[in-house]
Amino acid sequence: MNEKIFNDFPQLKSGMIYFDTAATSLKPLSVIEAVNHYNKDLSSNINRGMYDKGIETTELYEETRVKIAHFINAKSEEIIFTRGATSSLNLVAYSWGLNNLDKDSEIIISEQEHHSQFLPWQFVSKKTGAKIKFIELDRFGRITVEAFKKTLTSKTKVVAINYVSNVLGYVNPIKEITELAHEVGAIVVIDGAQAVQHLKVDLKSLNIDFFAFSGHKMLGPTGIGVLYGKSSHLKVMQPFEYGGDMNEDVEKDISTWKKAPQKFEAGTMPIGSVIGLGKAVDYIENLGIENIDEYTKKLSRYLCDELLKLEGVTVYNPYSDSGVITYNLNGIPAHDAISYYAEKKIAIRSGQHCAKLIHDFLGIHSSLRATVYLYNTLDEVNTFIEVTKKAIEYFKEIGF
Amino acid sequence: MNLDNLYREIIMEHYKNPRNKGLLDDERYHKIRIKNPSCGDDITIQTLVEDDIIKDCRQEATGCSISVASASVLTEIMIGKPVEEALSLAENFLNMVSNKEFNHDMDLEEAEVFSGVKQFPARIKCASIAWVAFKDSLESE
Numbered sequence: 001m002n003e004k005i006f007n008d009f010p011q012l013k014s015g016m017i018y019f020d021t022a023a024t025s026l027k028p029l030s031v032i033e034a035v036n037h038y039n040k041d042l043s044s045n046i047n048r049g050m051y052d053k054g055i056e057t058t059e060l061y062e063e064t065r066v067k068i069a070h071f072i073n074a075k076s077e078e079i080i081f082t083r084g085a086t087s088s089l090n091l092v093a094y095s096w097g098l099n100n101l102d103k104d105s106e107i108i109i110s111e112q113e114h115h116s117q118f119l120p121w122q123f124v125s126k127k128t129g130a131k132i133k134f135i136e137l138d139r140f141g142r143i144t145v146e147a148f149k150k151t152l153t154s155k156t157k158v159v160a161i162n163y164v165s166n167v168l169g170y171v172n173p174i175k176e177i178t179e180l181a182h183e184v185g186a187i188v189v190i191d192g193a194q195a196v197q198h199l200k201v202d203l204k205s206l207n208i209d210f211f212a213f214s215g216h217k218m219l220g221p222t223g224i225g226v227l228y229g230k231s232s233h234l235k236v237m238q239p240f241e242y243g244g245d246m247n248e249d250v251e252k253d254i255s256t257w258k259k260a261p262q263k264f265e266a267g268t269m270p271i272g273s274v275i276g277l278g279k280a281v282d283y284i285e286n287l288g289i290e291n292i293d294e295y296t297k298k299l300s301r302y303l304c305d306e307l308l309k310l311e312g313v314t315v316y317n318p319y320s321d322s323g324v325i326t327y328n329l330n331g332i333p334a335h336d337a338i339s340y341y342a343e344k345k346i347a348i349r350s351g352q353h354c355a356k357l358i359h360d361f362l363g364i365h366s367s368l369r370a371t372v373y374l375y376n377t378l379d380e381v382n383t384f385i386e387v388t389k390k391a392i393e394y395f396k397e398i399g400f
Numbered sequence: 401m402n403l404d405n406l407y408r409e410i411i412m413e414h415y416k417n418p419r420n421k422g423l424l425d426d427e428r429y430h431k432i433r434i435k436n437p438s439c440g441d442d443i444t445i446q447t448l449v450e451d452d453i454i455k456d457c458r459q460e461a462t463g464c465s466i467s468v469a470s471a472s473v474l475t476e477i478m479i480g481k482p483v484e485e486a487l488s489l490a491e492n493f494l495n496m497v498s499n500k501e502f503n504h505d506m507d508l509e510e511a512e513v514f515s516g517v518k519q520f521p522a523r524i525k526c527a528s529i530a531w532v533a534f535k536d537s538l539e540s541e
């Protein structure tokens with residue numbers, strides 16, 4: 001990593017080793033300054049104020065929509081701003097799922113899913129009587145097209161899976177899955193929260209129906225996320241939330257809604273965060289997402305290989321395709337191990353990472369997860385490995 | 401190192417040899433199970449109360465050493481105590497580990513070894529779970 005990148009991320013100055021990007025990424029100065037500019041200099045609402053600052057705010061807000069559309073190769077009217085991936089997936093479940101499924105429908109999902117994908121569909125299943133079916137994972141926890149084919153039937157109405165797993169780091173074969181799902185008339189809802197910071201996402205080519213992600217995992221601020229939806233779906237879907245700005249005409253007996261995406265953006269949005277997200281996209285595009293992915297993969301490959309050399313470590317995803325490596329120190333509960341890393345100023349995550357079903361699949365209660373990203377270095381990985389060795393010794397010594 | 405304040409010998413001893421482990425299929429017992437989904441802890445506490453005295457207290461715990469040891473220590477301390485005293489002990493313990501005001505004069509017996517937990521905010525929950533479940537089991541009487 002070069003000096004410039006180090007200086008772009010003020011959070012790194014504390015000397016902490018930050019290996020928890022899968023939870024939330026660090027934020028570069030350009031993003032921070034854009035959010036500050038909104039709060040300090042503009043502080044106006046959008047689509048309302050007919051004064052200079054109101055107009056500039058609206059322009060910056062809509063500029064981000066165009067940037068996002070370009071970033072994932074979609075049209076800007078297909079880009080809805082939400083609170084995050086969770087809220088995007090809930091929007092689809094409530095607004096599409098509850099209105100299009102019944103007891104004869106089937107929803108295909110996987111044990112890899114983050115709770116923000118699994119729980120909304122479990123809720124829809126309970127409400128509508130639709131049946132949830134799980135793709136059988138291979139022995140490494142991967143989704144294969146072959147296994148997917150076995151769950152697909154003429155009753156399948158929704159396929160809800162992730163692009164990149166937040167626990168195992170696999171890139172799932174969503175293009176092939178989408179083609180097959182469309183053959184039976186099902187829609188495909190993809191959780192892209194761990195994908196957009198690594199992969200060039202091309203929604204035209206992927207042809208999926210809905211795509212959800214969060215700003216804060218791709219260098220942007222918290223409180224802002226995106227739902228992409230195909231225009232044909234958005235046009236006929238009911239709003240998820242009702243309130244100001246999403247309506248066209250309001251009458252005592254009946255009201256009408258704006259067109260998408262405004263139909264789905266009720267009330268005052270997190271405007272500063274949207275503007276900041278635009279700068280996050282700029283940052284990624286300036287470096288080049290392919291370069292980021294190549295750098296990250298090299299680093300995580302090295303981290304994984306070094307971990308595999310250690311005695312007393314179990315790595316659950318030696319074939320990770322991204323920056324995520326999930327493991328345990330044998331015989332040491334993850335929550336004990338994490339305290340050692342924290343003491344050494346290394347930030348990783350322990351627990352179930354909001355994905356309990358994959359832990360059941362792996363037959364464990366919890367795990368440790370280290371994620372590397374563009375601002376991490378080989379030196380940091382070496383320190384991490386040394387600390388891991390010392391942790392194993394320490395816990396052995398005190399009786400684990 | 402700082403962590404030594406957390407991993408005291410008595411805690412490790414309870415972690416490796418947990419006391420009063422295993423639940424009973426007995427309707428007279430009150431049972432509370434608490435899971436912590438963020439870390440995977442899964443703790444069940446069972447209490448038997450007769451004449452306002454805690455006649456028995458059992459536990460089944462999976463999770464980190466702190467949560468397992470804390471369940472074990474809890475059961476040992478509580479058996480034989482009057483309910484009222486047990487509740488105030490539990491309250492005091494919870495205050496101690498979460499770095500709140502607590503009564504230093506109250507004898508927490510072996511549970512004193514968890515006093516170091518307050519230096520590790522991320523571990524307060526681990527030490528607390530069994531004690532919260534214990535209180536709930538008495539309050540569900």
Ligand SMILES: Cc1ncc(COP(=O)(O)O)c(C=O)c1O
Nearest residue numbers: 084085086114116166193194214
């Ligand atoms: C794969 C995946 N999906 C969804 C989410 C939810 O994102 P958010 O909490 O920002 O809504 C996360 C983040 O934890 C994730 O990793």
